[in-house]
Amino acid sequence: MGLREVLLAVFAFGALAFALAVVSTRNTVYAALEFVAHLLCLAALYCLLDAPLLGVLQVMVYAGAIMVLFLFAVMMLDIQETGRESAFQGPGQVAGALLLAALLFALLVFGADRFPAAALAPAAAPGAPGVGADNVVRVARALFERGALVFEAVGVLLLTAVVAVMVMAKRRLEN
């Protein structure tokens, strides 16, 4: 087992462990911090899967911007934990959700049966995203040539989101 395999195992385990921690932690801020750790593990996995651009973007956008905004909101709201008997819904609901999640997992694994535990293609395969300087170029090609329309649509979506948030904030000010 080489260094790459060890790192893959560590970060895969970390991603799963921190995901479970997020679901089970009671304090929202700690849950958010665990989620950040989860995201960093995923970013490392992306880098190991020859997607360094996505890995760095994950850290920049998800961990560096979205989750900071999230923490900002949590701390600003100053949610009191008092008067809340449990972080979870009732036991029946938990059991049902557990069953449903297990079913979901089984279904997905069953559906993914067509992808055997085959080794990943070598990075130098023709058409692969590549690791070096051309990684950015190839992703950009995919993004702006074939996905140009979707890119524009995402731009409109983001603008809509910005306007929506502004409207909500404005109404609060007037009250």
Added chain:
Amino acid sequence: MPKPKMTFVERLYLPEISKGLALTSRHFFRNLWHHSLASLGLESRDRAMVTIAYPEVRRPYPLVARSRHRLTKREDGSPKCVACMMCATACPADCIFIEAEEHPDPAIEKRPRHFDIDMSKCVYCGFCVEACPEDAIRMDTGSFELAYFDRKGLVYDKEFLLNDDPHAVPAHAEPLSRGN
């Protein structure tokens, strides 16, 4: 007071900022030049600074500056004070304690047996000097460094007050500043 109106150039902000930066950097380079010359021993460091290197260099105090008290003396070395209590009465901080006794010379009515000033209470108003009819108390020693490890060091007795050395330290006190 109305807010002063800013011109357009001032509102652009950057020109004004660069003016300020030019001023501070001019100071920087001028002082750096003088510091360099001073390090080579070519001139005094005073040209590079407006501050005073305090413990080594002291600002000359004006004569009217009110500093630590002293008691003036007659020719024979005894205090001029006649224990009239004018200063203790005038003192707003109530920091002067005088105990009077007979003076052996029949021409003089009284003299202080004890004359204590509690400097931890004194407000340096100088009323005691104004009130004294005999010019027996003055605040012209030029000493301001009244800091001791113990509060008792700040209570000056008659013997100490008769000493007009600005660096004098009460016998019962340990001074904070042991430099010089």
Added chain:
Amino acid sequence: MFGVGFFLALAFALFAVGAFGVLTRRDPLVMFMCIEMMFNSGNLALVALSRYLGLASGHALVFFVVAVAAAEVAVGLGIIIAIFRTEKDVNVDHLSELKG
């Protein structure tokens, strides 16, 4: 061992964990994070499959998912803050009162 199947299994497991969290937690902020976790498991599957199939288009898709997630968080947090300002509490149970 670390074939594409491994990463797909990891992605599915993360998806299931996220789904479990959404269904059971009361705190809407944590529910939010669990939804993000499900987004991310999709991203992981996309990256792994891109690597497997030697395509860059999976990476482009991940870009779009991240952008959508950012929009979702912005609006979602705005809604949660707005609710908190009026309700002084963000328990999901209380929010069911919004039902018409």
Added chain:
Amino acid sequence: MHTALDSLNAAMSAHPLLVQALAAVAKTVFMMTVVMLIGGLILSWVERKQSAIMQDRIGANRAAILGVRAWGLFHNLADAAKGILKEDFIPPDANPFLHTLAPFLAVSTAVVAFAVLPFGGTVHLWGQSVDLTIAPLPIGILFVWAMMGMGVYGVVLAGYVSNNKFSLLGCLRATAQVISYEVATGLTVLGALLFYRSLDFRDMVAWQMGHNLGQVPFLGHLPDLGAVLAHIPAWGVFLQPLGFVLFFTATIVEMTRIPFDLPEGESEIIGYNIEYSGMKFMIFMMSEFVESLLFAWVIVLVFFGGWSLPGLHLGDGVAVLFGHALPYASGVALEAAAMALKIVFFLWFQMLVRWSLPRFRYDQIMHLGWKIMLPLALANLAVTGVLGVLAR
């Protein structure tokens, strides 16, 4: 002596892998030494002395070892000793692990970002070409941005786990400020990236070394002026003056230094580090200095041609300065000196700004970020892009 050198040369030429491994270790050790020395020790001395000289004072000069004062350099050692010996106070209700983690998170993210910053071009040693970068990433600038984004967590953690309302307010201010300006920091640099067509710092410097202003579209076609401009190197600051000013401002906000130091507000307002004492507090201070070195470095790489010196060309084993051949080693040394001087200039300039301007009000910072810098950066980017398309 001569034979020893010869045998060393022979051994190095025979083992290319050894050269690379030694180079990797040497690069890392060199970079970390520079960062720790400048960020941890020298900058705090410079801050003291420069502020003093600017304000017609002498500055700290009392600490002495055996009577040697060395212009106050020993004050840093005294500070370090004080920080280590001081009680490390952790508030009773704080989480001790996270409380300790926060300052180290703040400084380590800034230090890690130096891994992708080149401190020179490619040098040729014993037939091997060695990149003077610890980790030559093709997406270097994005990595720096990512680490900058992670740096906020140190502040957020410090404010939250201290379990103190004032530190929480300080960290809310810090978070809002840093998030707001991350957008501006990214956008202002994009205009320059349009010229370089790369996210790799080495490519940026190579582009700036390989071009002059006469080759820039529109500018180079101006009558009479074109020939003059051909002698001026195409540094990013000449191509993107507005982008540079905005970027420089945004970086000062990012590292929360005066005049934008609302998150900590050393002297008056209480900040996120209120519950920190001793060495942990000093590490917060140090992370600020490390960041200021980081941003000075990035500015030099992106806007001031990195290690390029006008008139100096370094080829494969030869150096040419204004047409005169130089020994290769002195050419490399000249490049290193150029780089170091540029960085020192920007560190000095950051300090100059810090000690000249009064602090902004919070609403002024937000107004500046969202209503002035963001539209200006967008307009700058749009104009650059449109002109670039027209010039094709």
